[in-house]
Amino acid sequence: VQLATGVRSIPLPRTSRAILTTVAVAATVVFVAQFTIRELSQDSAQFITIALNGLTLGALYFLAASGFTLIFGLLRVVNLAHGAFFLLGGYIGYQVAQDTGSWVLAALAGAGAIAVLGVASQQLLLRRIQGQELREALVTLGLSIIIADLALAHWGGQPVDIQTPPGLSGATNIHVAQLLYPSFRLFVLVLAIAVGVGLWLLLKHTKTGMIIRAGVDDRPMVAALGLNVQLVFVAVFALGAALVGFSGVVGASYLSLAPGEDGRYLLYSLIVVIVGGMGSVTGAAIGAVLVGLVDQFAAVYVPTYSVLVTFGLLVLVLAVRPTGLLGRAA
């Protein structure tokens, strides 16, 4: 088979590529606007409920994916044990909530335990093969089988969920649309915005954030400046893992936890960061909202094919921007 000999893929000239992108984006905007207006005028309560479901689910996806993208951004570690961390954080939170009855304690325990686990796996396993991206990813995948299997042994196969905090267990009346919406889901949205703003402040306006950003751009240079890069790595891994553990507790209160859910959250975190651009926290926020909305609308309007529609979003974004919406070339 000789495919080559002189055949070259001719890159599109910059202008025609820009025109194509503009047309694609414009067509999408027109379609979305038309769809929104039509559905809003027909059944506004249903439309707003789906939109809120999409937004709040996107908020949960953002919480989960932010830790993933943070760790990848600095350490270049694709943590495929991410879903298992999410599951375990949720289960630990569930245990603590059962024992103490406190949601806040459950959230702290989930975040703390996974932070410790994350640092332990980084120090004991990943550091030995640091810089070998593929091997690191595969090791975390192996770790995920072990965690998921042990969680199954300890907590069994039945779905569990965490009681939402007392003040948030009811529904909030959304007057504009005249509908009742679960308060906890709105709380998740607020939580995600708070975490997003917090991360943005940390990364852009503190000295630690400056070191982390410098480390993303040029690790050897940061080390040459006399900063302890390994310590920064540990801190970022701990923060990223804590976010994942925390989102596990939130996820267990929002929906429920069961064996197999680790795969779902890993998949959605991957899509969110691939769509948003690997390593970018802002990208993860945009990606999460997009994925959440597309997922929920597709689930209602094309139930048999909703998975394909979400996949279509991924393909579309990659076709227009191979590095994701806010991603930069590696």
Added chain:
Amino acid sequence: VTQLANRRTAVVAALALFLLLFPMFASEFWIVSIGIKSMWLGIVALSLIFLAGYVGMVSLAQTAVYGSTGYVVANLTVVQGWPTWPAVAVAILAAVAVATVAAVVASRSYGIYFLMLTFAIGVFLFYFALQYRPFTQGFSGINGVSAPSLFGIQLTNPTNFYYMALVVATGAYLAVRHVTRTPFGLTLQGIRDGHERMAALGYNVALHRIAAFAFAGLIAALGGVLAVWYNGQISPGSIDITRIIDILVVAVIGGLYRLQGAWVGAIALTLLQAYANDITNRVNTLIGAVFVLILLLSPGGLVGIGEDVGRRIRSWRGRDPRPATAEVNTG
């Protein structure tokens, strides 16, 4: 060197004899649960080792490919009542089509990005199989698939099935080995080592990677047909994350760069799955731990460890005509 070649021929002949005579002395459990299962698992892992070792594409979408074959075979024969062989042909074509689409989506990404994208594709297909009930029958899947007969030979018989699996596995191995030695295969290895340079030389890198992925899809599809006959059913559970990891475990245990390693890894995994229950209830924990240990200790897997030991012994005896083991390209 001729001495080495003779020894090699002897080893191959002994192996062939062993594999041919295996059903005569092995129990049915060994023929079916170890023999046949490692054959098809090895074929699927072979497609991954080819991609990882020769093209630098570590694909986690191979379960998606062999799963699509299984689903098409099961649906056409059990639900639609097609005769077996046309269904198999359509299924293999469908799997190659799935592989091509996956490759088109992922062909512009490399290394870790490629791994993530193919992983997403693999998990996607699992959820799609769960959701697309009209074709896949959802969670419970399609049951009652059985091996057909060929020229009057009933393949449901374990020994006959074993020989068929052996023939397919040998064919797949020879086909992949042949492809790696063609100009196309050499180009792929060039792409593995430096895709920018190959692009600069005028090669259409993306097209080559897509073609390689489609070829690997064909190999995985062969394993998929055997797998669905072996299991007698297919359900989303046959292509979930655990299965994705199983294929990866096989390839990594076997060493990600030796084609023969596929079956070494497959035998190791089937033995582990069959006998680990006697030691512990947590088979997956054990498999995960073995996987992590091999990754941390030896990039060449069991084959690599074996070669290492062999080289040490030879150099201790003061004669080693062979060059040192090549390093794994983790691209």
